Amino acid sequence: MDRELSLSTKQARKQKRLWQVSIALVVVAAAVFGFRSLLTPSLRRADLRTAIVEKGPVEATLTASGLVVPEHELAVTSPIQARIEQVVHTTGDKVQPGDQILLLDKAFTQLAYEKLKDEEQLNQHKRVQLRLQLQKKLNTLNSELAIKRMNVKSLQAQLEDEQYLLKIGGGTLERVKQAELTLKIAQQQLAEIEQDMITERQLLKADEQELGFTMAIQSRSIEELERKMQQAEVRASRPGVVTWVKNEIGSTVNAGDVIARLADLSSYKVQATMSDAFAEQLRAGGPVTVRINNTDLPGTIATVDPTVSNGTVTFYVALNENNNKLLRPSLRVDVFVTTATKPNTLRVKNGPYFSGNVNDKVFVVRGDELVRVPARAGVSNTDFVELENGVQPGDEVVISDMKDYLNTPKVSLKE
CATH class of the missing domain: 2.40.30.170 (Efflux pump adaptor protein, beta barrel domain)
Structure with missing residues (x-):
């Protein structure tokens, strides 16, 4: 026969069931929370870099x-082909106008200079010789001219005599014609001598002009060599600092080679x-x-x-x-x-997040989680990125690399 359970037994069973239900609820809650944790990833706040959205200018830059480099730099070139004999100022030295930087061996240029001076002296002697030769020719022509003039006068007198004899019947027409022919020949020879004198003077003038041009060229060459020999003592033309100098003593440089640089x-x-x-x-x-x-x-x-x-x-x-x-x-x-340039726009500090494909979305801090919102990036530079929509001034935006969460709508934050 069945017996009715005692009150204490019933309470014990009831309490046992309550414990079973409680444990079951705890297990279910833990399972739900754990599953939710698996669905929603989380990040430590300390691992993130964030920036506050603000208004201000943004410049797009390359x-x-x-x-x-110095704004003004002077290249000093070698004026002559020479050998470097001495380096007076080295790189880093300050110089003033007139200070010597290098000394070049100018022996080769000196020889060329002396050769030109000798040639100039020879040309001066040549000019004197030309004038003496002309004077000699002119003296000879003057003597011949005087003789021809006297001969012409004599032939003119003979012609007049023959003409008079023909008139009085003491001469013949043939002798008159012969006298006229002889006179014309003498007159032509006289004209040739006079023309020769004019031609000789013109030739002398042309020769002197040519010689003058040659001597002028030589004079300029001598002046140029004199200037180059002065420049062989390479000196600064302005105050500055020697930024580079060819300091290989004994090496040969050609005319026009850069041998030093001066900078202001x-x-x-x-x-x-x-x-x-x-x-x-x-x-x-x-x-x-x-x-x-x-x-x-x-x-x-x-x-x-x-x-x-x-x-x-x-x-x-x-x-x-x-x-x-x-x-x-x-x-x-x-x-x-x-x-x-965007003068007044929403901007946020640039960071690794904007260096790749951000899919026109950004992560904004909302309490204890990150929420992905649409926000198209506009112009940018190394400091700032323009955000054209989706955010407001004061929003805290993630700027660190989030490439592993670009398709995640929310990310939990933990301390």
Whole structure:
């Protein structure tokens, strides 16, 4: 026969069931929470880089590599073919106008100079000889001219005598004609001598002119050699610093070879290079920013080299502050060429997130999670990226690399 359970037994069973249900609920809750954790990834807040959305200007820029060079640099060339005899100032030395930098051996040029001086002396003697020769010829012609004139007068008298005899019947017509012919021949010879004298004077004048031209050329050559020999003591023509000098004593240099460079280190410019793919966007007068140790120096494109070398184009930047204390010769700098400007737009600091394909979305911090929202990136530079929509000023946006979460709508944050 069945017995009714005692009250204590019933309470024990009821309590056991409550414990079973509670444990089951805990297990179910843990399973749900664990599954949710598997569906929603999480990141440590300390592992993220974020930036606050703000309003401000954004400039689209092209990046180039730059080298600081003196704004004014003078190349000193060798005036003659010579051997380097002495180096007076070396690289880094400051010089003033007139200070000697190099001394060249000018023995070869000295020989050429003395040869020209000898030739000039010979030409001066030649001019004297020409005049003496002309005077001798003129003296001979003057003597012949005097004889011919006297002969013509004598023949004229003979002709008059024959004409008179023919008139009184004491002569013949043939003798008169003979006298006339003889007189004409003498007169022609007299005219030839007079013309010879004119021609000799003209020849002397032409020879003297030619000799004068030769002597003038020699004189200029002598002056040029004198100047080159003075320049062989290579001296500075302006104050500056020796940035390079050919210091190989005993080596030979040719006329026109660069043997030293002087620079005025009171002002600088930047020589920049970038890929020729962006050459069409480079314009003289375009704005440029030069960055040195996190300091930005504004400037403009002064000139663009029209030639392309090894796939790169070279241009020069004129700095607004070309004597800034940060500028140093041969200093490597970053150059940013501005191609477009947004004066007042939503912007956020640039970071690794924007370096790849961001799929026009960004992650915004919402409490303890990251929410992916649409936000198209616009113009950008190394400092800022424009966000054209999807965010508001004050939003905190992730700028670190999120390539593993680009298709994840939400990411949990944990401390």
